[in-house]
């Protein structure tokens with residue numbers, strides 16, 4: 001039996017009864033490191049007169065969660081464009097141009113402008129850098145799809161755990177919490193799709209192996 005016991009935009013908990021823990025754990029791992037989301041990957045800094053080094057600024061930008069429309073984009077390595085900078089199918093351009101006046105100011109995620117409104121910071125209030133009088137920051141950034149296996153900035157979950165209710169009855173609860181790029185429910189559904197694909201691929205390989213072994217034994 002599988003039952004959704006808690007669900008909100010950011011969180012989902014599902015109870016699995018009668019399934020070995022390995023299956024539940026496979027979903028947990030796939031949700032964490034194989035469901036793709038968007039994150040800033042390349043940054044071209046035109047101006048940075050803040051005290052923050054360019055590398056630190058670029059690193060901070062990578063960690064800002066971006067809303068991700070599932071299946072609208074393809075991974076750059078799988079895109080037909082084969083271009084190092086990508087194309088509208090495999091990347092989104094974001095830019096920022098802020099100059100502080102007399103009072104100085106904090107540059108936040110809300111200052112980032114996206115060429116595609118479906119891919120933008122999930123909150124406008126994430127601080128990026130503090131500018132004092134006359135300092136400025138101007139950059140272009142490319143967001144791309146990636147997975148948590150490549151870098152933690154592409155991890156769609158903050159929490160992905162399996163809780164044991166009664167292991168003798170194979171009774172477990174899978175809990176997922178989203179960083180905000182995708183609804184928690186979509187992370188789970190996508191993890192299920194990916195697991196299903198893996199099982200199909202494995203099934204095909206085993207089928208091929210079996211056919212090969214059968215042919216061998218009939219010759220032998």
Ligand SMILES: [Zn+2]
Nearest residue numbers: 079081087090
């Ligand atoms: Zn492309």
